[in-house]
Amino acid sequence: MVTSRWSAVPAAHQVSLRRRGPVLERAILEAALEQLSTVGWSGLTMEGVAAVAQTGKAAVYRRWPSKEDLVADALQAALPDLDEADDFGSIREDLYQLCRRLRDAMFSRPGFALRAVLHECDNVTAVRFQEVILQHVIEPSTRLFKDVVYRGIERGDVRPEATGDLIFDVIPGLMMYRSKVCASEWEDGDIARMIDQVMVPLLVRHPR
Amino acid sequence: MVTSRWSAVPAAHQVSLRRRGPVLERAILEAALEQLSTVGWSGLTMEGVAAVAQTGKAAVYRRWPSKEDLVADALQAALPDLDEADDFGSIREDLYQLCRRLRDAMFSRPGFALRAVLHECDNVTAVRFQEVILQHVIEPSTRLFKDVVYRGIERGDVRPEATGDLIFDVIPGLMMYRSKVCASEWEDGDIARMIDQVMVPLLVRHPR
Numbered sequence: 001m002v003t004s005r006w007s008a009v010p011a012a013h014q015v016s017l018r019r020r021g022p023v024l025e026r027a028i029l030e031a032a033l034e035q036l037s038t039v040g041w042s043g044l045t046m047e048g049v050a051a052v053a054q055t056g057k058a059a060v061y062r063r064w065p066s067k068e069d070l071v072a073d074a075l076q077a078a079l080p081d082l083d084e085a086d087d088f089g090s091i092r093e094d095l096y097q098l099c100r101r102l103r104d105a106m107f108s109r110p111g112f113a114l115r116a117v118l119h120e121c122d123n124v125t126a127v128r129f130q131e132v133i134l135q136h137v138i139e140p141s142t143r144l145f146k147d148v149v150y151r152g153i154e155r156g157d158v159r160p161e162a163t164g165d166l167i168f169d170v171i172p173g174l175m176m177y178r179s180k181v182c183a184s185e186w187e188d189g190d191i192a193r194m195i196d197q198v199m200v201p202l203l204v205r206h207p208r
Numbered sequence: 209m210v211t212s213r214w215s216a217v218p219a220a221h222q223v224s225l226r227r228r229g230p231v232l233e234r235a236i237l238e239a240a241l242e243q244l245s246t247v248g249w250s251g252l253t254m255e256g257v258a259a260v261a262q263t264g265k266a267a268v269y270r271r272w273p274s275k276e277d278l279v280a281d282a283l284q285a286a287l288p289d290l291d292e293a294d295d296f297g298s299i300r301e302d303l304y305q306l307c308r309r310l311r312d313a314m315f316s317r318p319g320f321a322l323r324a325v326l327h328e329c330d331n332v333t334a335v336r337f338q339e340v341i342l343q344h345v346i347e348p349s350t351r352l353f354k355d356v357v358y359r360g361i362e363r364g365d366v367r368p369e370a371t372g373d374l375i376f377d378v379i380p381g382l383m384m385y386r387s388k389v390c391a392s393e394w395e396d397g398d399i400a401r402m403i404d405q406v407m408v409p410l411l412v413r414h415p416r
Contacts, residue, residue, distance in 0.1 A: 164405030173381030197372030202410045
Protein backbone atom coordinates (compact mmCIF):
# COMPACT_ATOMS: atom_id res chain seq x y z
CA MET A 1 0.00 0.00 0.00
CA VAL A 2 2.66 2.44 1.02
CA THR A 3 4.70 1.82 -2.10
CA SER A 4 1.84 2.08 -4.58
CA ARG A 5 2.71 5.59 -5.71
CA TRP A 6 6.18 4.35 -6.51
CA SER A 7 5.13 1.30 -8.49
CA ALA A 8 3.13 3.70 -10.65
CA VAL A 9 6.39 5.06 -12.10
CA PRO A 10 6.29 4.02 -15.76
CA ALA A 11 8.60 1.19 -16.83
CA ALA A 12 10.23 3.36 -19.51
CA HIS A 13 11.42 5.76 -16.84
CA GLN A 14 12.90 2.90 -14.81
CA VAL A 15 14.84 1.65 -17.84
CA SER A 16 16.36 5.10 -18.36
CA LEU A 17 17.68 4.87 -14.78
CA ARG A 18 19.37 1.49 -15.19
CA ARG A 19 22.55 1.56 -13.13
CA ARG A 20 25.00 -1.09 -12.01
CA GLY A 21 27.56 -1.84 -9.34
CA PRO A 22 28.60 0.94 -7.00
CA VAL A 23 26.29 3.54 -8.53
CA LEU A 24 23.21 1.43 -7.97
CA GLU A 25 24.45 0.41 -4.53
CA ARG A 26 24.88 4.03 -3.54
CA ALA A 27 21.38 4.84 -4.76
CA ILE A 28 19.93 1.99 -2.68
CA LEU A 29 21.85 2.99 0.46
CA GLU A 30 20.77 6.58 -0.04
CA ALA A 31 17.15 5.43 -0.45
CA ALA A 32 17.38 3.37 2.74
CA LEU A 33 18.57 6.42 4.63
CA GLU A 34 15.78 8.52 3.19
CA GLN A 35 13.21 5.91 4.22
CA LEU A 36 14.62 5.82 7.74
CA SER A 37 14.20 9.60 8.05
CA THR A 38 10.65 9.58 6.66
CA VAL A 39 8.91 6.34 7.65
CA GLY A 40 11.38 5.18 10.33
CA TRP A 41 12.73 1.74 11.07
CA SER A 42 9.33 0.08 11.46
CA GLY A 43 7.96 1.65 8.26
CA LEU A 44 11.00 0.79 6.17
CA THR A 45 10.58 -2.14 3.77
CA MET A 46 12.87 -3.58 1.11
CA GLU A 47 10.08 -2.83 -1.40
CA GLY A 48 9.85 0.76 -0.28
CA VAL A 49 13.61 1.22 -0.55
CA ALA A 50 13.65 -0.34 -4.03
CA ALA A 51 10.87 2.00 -5.09
CA VAL A 52 12.63 5.13 -3.81
CA ALA A 53 15.87 3.98 -5.48
CA GLN A 54 13.84 3.33 -8.64
CA THR A 55 15.06 -0.23 -8.94
CA GLY A 56 13.56 -3.68 -8.40
CA LYS A 57 13.21 -5.51 -5.10
CA ALA A 58 15.51 -8.27 -6.42
CA ALA A 59 18.35 -5.80 -6.90
CA VAL A 60 18.11 -4.92 -3.21
CA TYR A 61 17.82 -8.50 -1.94
CA ARG A 62 20.74 -9.62 -4.13
CA ARG A 63 23.06 -7.35 -2.14
CA TRP A 64 21.44 -7.32 1.29
CA PRO A 65 19.63 -10.42 2.52
CA SER A 66 17.70 -8.50 5.17
CA LYS A 67 16.47 -5.09 6.25
CA GLU A 68 18.99 -5.21 9.12
CA ASP A 69 21.95 -5.71 6.77
CA LEU A 70 20.79 -2.95 4.46
CA VAL A 71 20.26 -0.43 7.24
CA ALA A 72 23.57 -1.26 8.93
CA ASP A 73 25.41 -0.60 5.65
CA ALA A 74 23.41 2.53 4.90
CA LEU A 75 24.26 4.02 8.30
CA GLN A 76 27.92 3.05 8.04
CA ALA A 77 28.25 4.59 4.60
CA ALA A 78 26.64 7.87 5.62
CA LEU A 79 28.14 8.57 9.02
CA PRO A 80 30.82 11.24 8.90
CA ASP A 81 34.48 10.34 9.20
CA LEU A 82 35.68 11.25 12.66
CA ASP A 83 39.33 10.93 11.82
CA GLU A 84 41.27 13.69 13.51
CA ALA A 85 40.81 16.58 15.93
CA ASP A 86 42.55 19.75 14.82
CA ASP A 87 44.79 21.63 17.24
CA PHE A 88 43.29 25.02 18.12
CA GLY A 89 45.96 25.86 20.69
CA SER A 90 44.12 25.25 23.97
CA ILE A 91 42.13 22.48 25.62
CA ARG A 92 39.12 24.76 25.84
CA GLU A 93 39.08 25.57 22.12
CA ASP A 94 39.99 21.99 21.08
CA LEU A 95 37.03 20.59 23.03
CA TYR A 96 34.68 23.33 21.85
CA GLN A 97 35.43 22.68 18.19
CA LEU A 98 35.30 18.90 18.61
CA CYS A 99 31.92 19.10 20.35
CA ARG A 100 30.54 21.26 17.55
CA ARG A 101 31.57 18.59 15.04
CA LEU A 102 29.94 15.84 17.09
CA ARG A 103 26.81 17.93 17.50
CA ASP A 104 26.65 18.46 13.74
CA ALA A 105 27.02 14.70 13.23
CA MET A 106 24.27 13.99 15.79
CA PHE A 107 21.85 16.28 13.99
CA SER A 108 22.80 15.20 10.47
CA ARG A 109 20.50 12.94 8.48
CA PRO A 110 22.40 9.74 9.30
CA GLY A 111 22.54 10.89 12.92
CA PHE A 112 18.76 11.21 13.07
CA ALA A 113 18.36 7.91 11.24
CA LEU A 114 20.65 6.16 13.70
CA ARG A 115 18.67 7.41 16.66
CA ALA A 116 15.40 6.47 14.98
CA VAL A 117 16.69 2.93 14.53
CA LEU A 118 17.79 2.68 18.13
CA HIS A 119 14.52 4.06 19.48
CA GLU A 120 12.32 1.90 17.34
CA CYS A 121 13.79 -1.51 16.82
CA ASP A 122 13.41 -4.28 19.34
CA ASN A 123 16.26 -5.35 21.60
CA VAL A 124 17.37 -8.30 19.48
CA THR A 125 17.73 -6.12 16.38
CA ALA A 126 19.24 -3.32 18.41
CA VAL A 127 22.24 -5.52 19.22
CA ARG A 128 23.10 -5.51 15.53
CA PHE A 129 23.11 -1.70 15.44
CA GLN A 130 24.94 -1.33 18.72
CA GLU A 131 27.92 -2.68 16.79
CA VAL A 132 27.55 -0.04 14.06
CA ILE A 133 27.24 2.68 16.64
CA LEU A 134 30.14 1.39 18.65
CA GLN A 135 32.49 1.21 15.66
CA HIS A 136 31.40 4.32 13.84
CA VAL A 137 30.30 6.74 16.54
CA ILE A 138 31.34 5.77 20.05
CA GLU A 139 34.88 4.49 19.47
CA PRO A 140 35.94 7.28 17.09
CA SER A 141 34.59 10.03 19.34
CA THR A 142 36.16 8.53 22.46
CA ARG A 143 39.46 8.33 20.57
CA LEU A 144 39.16 11.99 19.56
CA PHE A 145 38.48 13.09 23.13
CA LYS A 146 41.51 11.08 24.23
CA ASP A 147 43.68 12.66 21.52
CA VAL A 148 42.62 16.13 22.61
CA VAL A 149 43.23 15.45 26.32
CA TYR A 150 46.63 13.82 25.76
CA ARG A 151 47.63 16.73 23.51
CA GLY A 152 46.61 19.06 26.33
CA ILE A 153 48.80 17.15 28.77
CA GLU A 154 51.76 17.49 26.39
CA ARG A 155 50.95 21.15 25.76
CA GLY A 156 50.75 21.65 29.52
CA ASP A 157 47.24 23.01 29.99
CA VAL A 158 45.75 19.66 31.12
CA ARG A 159 46.70 18.02 34.43
CA PRO A 160 48.70 14.82 33.77
CA GLU A 161 46.46 12.56 35.88
CA ALA A 162 43.35 13.38 33.82
CA THR A 163 43.42 10.12 31.90
CA GLY A 164 40.79 7.92 33.58
CA ASP A 165 38.48 6.19 31.12
CA LEU A 166 35.36 7.82 32.57
CA ILE A 167 36.70 11.29 31.82
CA PHE A 168 36.37 10.64 28.10
CA ASP A 169 32.70 9.76 28.51
CA VAL A 170 31.65 12.94 30.32
CA ILE A 171 30.89 14.93 27.17
CA PRO A 172 29.17 12.10 25.25
CA GLY A 173 27.19 11.35 28.41
CA LEU A 174 26.05 14.95 28.89
CA MET A 175 25.21 15.32 25.20
CA MET A 176 23.13 12.14 25.17
CA TYR A 177 21.45 12.93 28.48
CA ARG A 178 20.37 16.47 27.68
CA SER A 179 19.22 15.51 24.19
CA LYS A 180 16.97 12.88 25.67
CA VAL A 181 15.84 14.56 28.84
CA CYS A 182 15.24 18.12 27.73
CA ALA A 183 15.51 17.76 23.95
CA SER A 184 18.56 20.01 23.93
CA GLU A 185 19.85 20.69 20.43
CA TRP A 186 23.25 21.70 21.78
CA GLU A 187 23.52 25.20 20.40
CA ASP A 188 27.05 26.61 20.39
CA GLY A 189 26.26 28.44 23.63
CA ASP A 190 25.26 25.20 25.37
CA ILE A 191 28.51 23.59 24.27
CA ALA A 192 30.51 26.53 25.59
CA ARG A 193 28.71 26.32 28.94
CA MET A 194 29.45 22.60 29.20
CA ILE A 195 33.13 23.16 28.51
CA ASP A 196 33.40 26.06 30.96
CA GLN A 197 31.30 24.59 33.79
CA VAL A 198 32.50 21.01 33.59
CA MET A 199 35.44 20.22 31.33
CA VAL A 200 37.76 23.12 32.11
CA PRO A 201 37.50 22.66 35.91
CA LEU A 202 37.85 18.90 35.47
CA LEU A 203 40.87 18.97 33.18
CA VAL A 204 42.96 22.08 33.57
CA ARG A 205 46.11 22.10 35.57
CA HIS A 206 45.77 24.03 38.85
CA PRO A 207 46.05 26.84 39.60
CA ARG A 208 43.87 27.87 36.65
CA MET B 209 -4.73 -15.37 22.61
CA VAL B 210 -2.10 -14.37 25.09
CA THR B 211 -4.61 -14.03 27.89
CA SER B 212 -6.38 -17.37 27.35
CA ARG B 213 -4.65 -19.12 30.21
CA TRP B 214 -5.88 -16.40 32.48
CA SER B 215 -9.48 -16.46 31.38
CA ALA B 216 -9.45 -20.16 32.22
CA VAL B 217 -9.32 -19.23 35.93
CA PRO B 218 -12.66 -20.48 37.29
CA ALA B 219 -15.27 -17.89 38.20
CA ALA B 220 -15.52 -19.14 41.79
CA HIS B 221 -11.83 -18.31 42.29
CA GLN B 222 -12.38 -14.80 40.95
CA VAL B 223 -15.26 -14.21 43.34
CA SER B 224 -13.10 -15.17 46.30
CA LEU B 225 -10.69 -12.42 45.19
CA ARG B 226 -13.29 -9.67 45.02
CA ARG B 227 -11.61 -6.48 46.20
CA ARG B 228 -12.59 -2.83 46.09
CA GLY B 229 -11.13 0.64 46.13
CA PRO B 230 -7.44 1.05 46.92
CA VAL B 231 -6.78 -2.67 47.32
CA LEU B 232 -8.04 -3.49 43.84
CA GLU B 233 -6.31 -0.43 42.44
CA ARG B 234 -3.02 -1.53 43.89
CA ALA B 235 -3.48 -5.02 42.46
CA ILE B 236 -4.13 -3.58 39.00
CA LEU B 237 -1.13 -1.24 39.14
CA GLU B 238 1.02 -4.13 40.33
CA ALA B 239 -0.25 -6.29 37.46
CA ALA B 240 0.54 -3.52 34.95
CA LEU B 241 4.10 -3.36 36.22
CA GLU B 242 4.42 -7.13 36.02
CA GLN B 243 3.15 -7.09 32.44
CA LEU B 244 5.63 -4.35 31.52
CA SER B 245 8.50 -6.49 32.84
CA THR B 246 7.35 -9.65 31.06
CA VAL B 247 5.65 -8.71 27.78
CA GLY B 248 6.82 -5.09 27.56
CA TRP B 249 4.96 -1.98 26.50
CA SER B 250 3.87 -3.34 23.13
CA GLY B 251 2.68 -6.65 24.60
CA LEU B 252 0.75 -5.04 27.45
CA THR B 253 -3.04 -4.95 27.03
CA MET B 254 -5.81 -3.84 29.37
CA GLU B 255 -7.20 -7.40 29.08
CA GLY B 256 -3.84 -8.91 30.05
CA VAL B 257 -3.51 -6.63 33.05
CA ALA B 258 -7.06 -7.42 34.19
CA ALA B 259 -6.28 -11.13 33.89
CA VAL B 260 -3.08 -10.90 35.92
CA ALA B 261 -4.88 -8.82 38.55
CA GLN B 262 -7.67 -11.41 38.49
CA THR B 263 -10.35 -8.86 37.83
CA GLY B 264 -12.51 -7.83 34.88
CA LYS B 265 -11.52 -5.54 32.01
CA ALA B 266 -14.29 -3.12 33.05
CA ALA B 267 -12.70 -2.65 36.47
CA VAL B 268 -9.53 -1.49 34.74
CA TYR B 269 -11.19 0.77 32.18
CA ARG B 270 -13.37 2.36 34.87
CA ARG B 271 -10.23 3.76 36.51
CA TRP B 272 -7.90 4.23 33.55
CA PRO B 273 -9.35 5.17 30.18
CA SER B 274 -6.22 4.08 28.32
CA LYS B 275 -3.10 1.93 28.48
CA GLU B 276 -1.05 5.13 28.67
CA ASP B 277 -2.90 6.38 31.77
CA LEU B 278 -2.61 3.02 33.48
CA VAL B 279 1.10 2.66 32.82
CA ALA B 280 1.86 6.23 33.85
CA ASP B 281 0.12 5.65 37.19
CA ALA B 282 1.74 2.23 37.66
CA LEU B 283 5.22 3.68 37.17
CA GLN B 284 4.53 6.66 39.42
CA ALA B 285 3.23 4.44 42.20
CA ALA B 286 6.21 2.08 42.08
CA LEU B 287 9.16 4.41 41.65
CA PRO B 288 11.10 4.86 44.88
CA ASP B 289 10.84 8.07 46.85
CA LEU B 290 13.96 10.12 46.30
CA ASP B 291 13.33 12.46 49.15
CA GLU B 292 16.57 13.21 50.93
CA ALA B 293 20.30 12.56 50.67
CA ASP B 294 21.87 11.63 53.98
CA ASP B 295 25.02 13.39 55.16
CA PHE B 296 27.99 11.01 55.24
CA GLY B 297 30.51 13.67 56.16
CA SER B 298 32.29 14.26 52.83
CA ILE B 299 31.36 15.06 49.26
CA ARG B 300 33.00 11.83 48.11
CA GLU B 301 30.96 9.62 50.43
CA ASP B 302 27.73 11.63 49.93
CA LEU B 303 27.97 11.19 46.16
CA TYR B 304 28.97 7.54 46.43
CA GLN B 305 25.97 6.64 48.59
CA LEU B 306 23.57 8.72 46.49
CA CYS B 307 24.77 7.04 43.28
CA ARG B 308 24.27 3.60 44.80
CA ARG B 309 20.67 4.54 45.61
CA LEU B 310 20.06 5.78 42.08
CA ARG B 311 21.69 2.65 40.65
CA ASP B 312 19.40 0.48 42.79
CA ALA B 313 16.40 2.45 41.53
CA MET B 314 17.57 2.08 37.90
CA PHE B 315 17.81 -1.69 38.25
CA SER B 316 14.63 -2.12 40.27
CA ARG B 317 11.53 -3.54 38.63
CA PRO B 318 9.88 -0.14 38.03
CA GLY B 319 13.27 1.09 36.75
CA PHE B 320 13.41 -1.66 34.15
CA ALA B 321 9.77 -1.11 33.28
CA LEU B 322 10.34 2.59 32.78
CA ARG B 323 13.20 1.93 30.39
CA ALA B 324 11.19 -0.68 28.53
CA VAL B 325 8.44 1.85 27.99
CA LEU B 326 10.83 4.48 26.74
CA HIS B 327 12.57 2.09 24.38
CA GLU B 328 9.45 0.65 22.96
CA CYS B 329 6.73 3.20 22.66
CA ASP B 330 6.49 5.59 19.74
CA ASN B 331 7.45 9.24 20.01
CA VAL B 332 3.92 10.54 20.53
CA THR B 333 3.33 8.18 23.47
CA ALA B 334 6.83 8.77 24.77
CA VAL B 335 5.97 12.44 25.41
CA ARG B 336 3.45 11.27 27.99
CA PHE B 337 6.09 9.26 29.84
CA GLN B 338 8.73 11.93 29.56
CA GLU B 339 6.57 13.82 32.03
CA VAL B 340 6.53 10.87 34.48
CA ILE B 341 10.27 10.47 34.16
CA LEU B 342 10.90 14.17 34.53
CA GLN B 343 8.79 14.49 37.68
CA HIS B 344 9.67 11.21 39.36
CA VAL B 345 13.23 10.50 38.31
CA ILE B 346 15.05 13.41 36.72
CA GLU B 347 13.90 16.30 38.90
CA PRO B 348 14.28 14.47 42.24
CA SER B 349 17.75 13.16 41.39
CA THR B 350 18.94 16.54 40.14
CA ARG B 351 17.63 18.07 43.35
CA LEU B 352 19.51 15.50 45.43
CA PHE B 353 22.78 16.14 43.56
CA LYS B 354 22.25 19.86 44.14
CA ASP B 355 21.58 19.31 47.85
CA VAL B 356 24.77 17.27 48.17
CA VAL B 357 26.91 19.81 46.31
CA TYR B 358 25.53 22.81 48.22
CA ARG B 359 26.06 20.94 51.49
CA GLY B 360 29.66 20.35 50.39
CA ILE B 361 30.10 24.06 49.72
CA GLU B 362 28.83 24.86 53.22
CA ARG B 363 30.95 22.10 54.73
CA GLY B 364 33.94 23.49 52.83
CA ASP B 365 35.05 20.50 50.75
CA VAL B 366 33.40 21.72 47.52
CA ARG B 367 34.59 24.82 45.67
CA PRO B 368 31.95 27.57 45.92
CA GLU B 369 31.70 28.15 42.14
CA ALA B 370 30.71 24.54 41.42
CA THR B 371 27.04 25.37 40.95
CA GLY B 372 26.53 25.44 37.17
CA ASP B 373 23.46 23.52 36.02
CA LEU B 374 25.48 21.14 33.84
CA ILE B 375 27.49 19.94 36.83
CA PHE B 376 24.40 18.26 38.28
CA ASP B 377 23.88 16.31 35.05
CA VAL B 378 27.36 14.77 34.86
CA ILE B 379 26.52 11.70 36.95
CA PRO B 380 23.09 11.02 35.43
CA GLY B 381 24.67 11.52 31.99
CA LEU B 382 27.51 9.08 32.66
CA MET B 383 25.13 6.54 34.20
CA MET B 384 22.76 6.69 31.24
CA TYR B 385 25.57 6.66 28.68
CA ARG B 386 27.47 3.67 30.03
CA SER B 387 24.29 1.69 30.64
CA LYS B 388 23.34 2.17 27.03
CA VAL B 389 26.71 1.99 25.33
CA CYS B 390 28.43 -0.82 27.21
CA ALA B 391 25.53 -2.23 29.23
CA SER B 392 27.27 -1.22 32.45
CA GLU B 393 25.39 -2.32 35.53
CA TRP B 394 27.21 0.21 37.68
CA GLU B 395 28.72 -2.06 40.27
CA ASP B 396 29.89 -0.29 43.42
CA GLY B 397 33.44 -0.24 42.01
CA ASP B 398 32.31 1.55 38.84
CA ILE B 399 30.54 4.14 40.95
CA ALA B 400 33.67 4.68 43.04
CA ARG B 401 35.79 5.13 39.90
CA MET B 402 33.34 7.69 38.51
CA ILE B 403 33.43 9.69 41.74
CA ASP B 404 37.23 9.56 41.99
CA GLN B 405 38.07 10.16 38.33
CA VAL B 406 35.43 12.77 37.56
CA MET B 407 33.43 14.19 40.44
CA VAL B 408 36.15 14.72 43.04
CA PRO B 409 38.49 16.58 40.62
CA LEU B 410 35.51 18.57 39.31
CA LEU B 411 34.11 19.57 42.67
CA VAL B 412 36.70 19.65 45.42
CA ARG B 413 38.27 22.84 46.56
CA HIS B 414 41.93 23.17 45.50
CA PRO B 415 44.45 22.26 46.67
CA ARG B 416 42.97 18.82 47.28
